[in-house]
Amino acid sequence: MRAMYLANYFLSRCIAFSLLEWVASLHPIAFRAVLCLLAAIAIARGLSWLLDFSLSKLLKISVADLQALLIGGFAMLLIGLGVFLCT
Amino acid sequence: MHLKLFVLSASSVALWIAPLAALDKTLDIHKALQGLSLTAAIACAVTAGNIAREQAEQDEIEAMKAKAVKADVIDEISTSVYVSQQQRQQEAEQILNPREHLERALALTYEGEEESEPMVQNQLAEPEQNASENAESERAKRVLQLKERGWAKAKIIRNCSTPLTRGRDRH
Numbered sequence: 001m002r003a004m005y006l007a008n009y010f011l012s013r014c015i016a017f018s019l020l021e022w023v024a025s026l027h028p029i030a031f032r033a034v035l036c037l038l039a040a041i042a043i044a045r046g047l048s049w050l051l052d053f054s055l056s057k058l059l060k061i062s063v064a065d066l067q068a069l070l071i072g073g074f075a076m077l078l079i080g081l082g083v084f085l086c087t
Numbered sequence: 088m089h090l091k092l093f094v095l096s097a098s099s100v101a102l103w104i105a106p107l108a109a110l111d112k113t114l115d116i117h118k119a120l121q122g123l124s125l126t127a128a129i130a131c132a133v134t135a136g137n138i139a140r141e142q143a144e145q146d147e148i149e150a151m152k153a154k155a156v157k158a159d160v161i162d163e164i165s166t167s168v169y170v171s172q173q174q175r176q177q178e179a180e181q182i183l184n185p186r187e188h189l190e191r192a193l194a195l196t197y198e199g200e201e202e203s204e205p206m207v208q209n210q211l212a213e214p215e216q217n218a219s220e221n222a223e224s225e226r227a228k229r230v231l232q233l234k235e236r237g238w239a240k241a242k243i244i245r246n247c248s249t250p251l252t253r254g255r256d257r258h
């Protein structure tokens with residue numbers, strides 16, 4: 001049941017990234033806004049990856065959990081974008 | 088609940104993939120439908136995730152309850168085993184050591200130490216005194232019997248002091 005719970009949240013985030021791409025496809029300004037948002041997300045992810053030890057102490061989670069969250073977020077982004085662009 | 092969960096999960100996947108694959112992205116109406124279906128898919132996935140989380144928490148609570156009940160049962164069994172073992176040990180001690188048990192009982196019976204000590208000693212010494220008195224009276228009877236039969240004094244003394252050699256002296 002815990003696996004179902006995690007899988008459903010993973011799926012919802014994948015669909016959210018697809019929706020973001022759909023918003024980007026509506027208008028060029030929306031596309032730029034989404035690109036800026038994705039760039040900001042990428043920078044934040046890179047900083048989190050570099051400062052994982054201090055961030056894990058700040059968030060009170062283990063470093064392994066933080067890295068798992070970052071990798072999971074990146075996988076969600078890739079799946080969501082891939083599904084929208086390939087269909 | 089499980090059926091609802093699976094239906095919501097499946098519908099979220101269908102609402103995510105099917106409109107993107109089937110509808111044309113150049114037509115405005117199709118684009119609007121894709122947006123709606125993606126929004127609905129997110130809603131379905133989040134709802135299914137919430138249901139699954141509640142179910143997982145309930146399962147954890149049930150598991151904790153089962154563990155608590157099991158621990159209670161184990162504790163009760165171990166307590167009863169300990170109590171029965173102690174009872175058996177006490178019974179065995181009573182059977183194996185009656186003198187000590189008597190001493191303890193007598194010590195508990197009499198309150199004052201000064202009064203109880205001599206009384207305990209007296210009560211414990213009574214069987215020994217009775218046994219020695221019985222032996223002496225039997226010995227006196229035996230001496231009288233032998234005198235009646237005409238035995239000599241020295242022979243009687245030797246006979247009474249060494250009862251194991253009695254039969255050999257007669258012959």
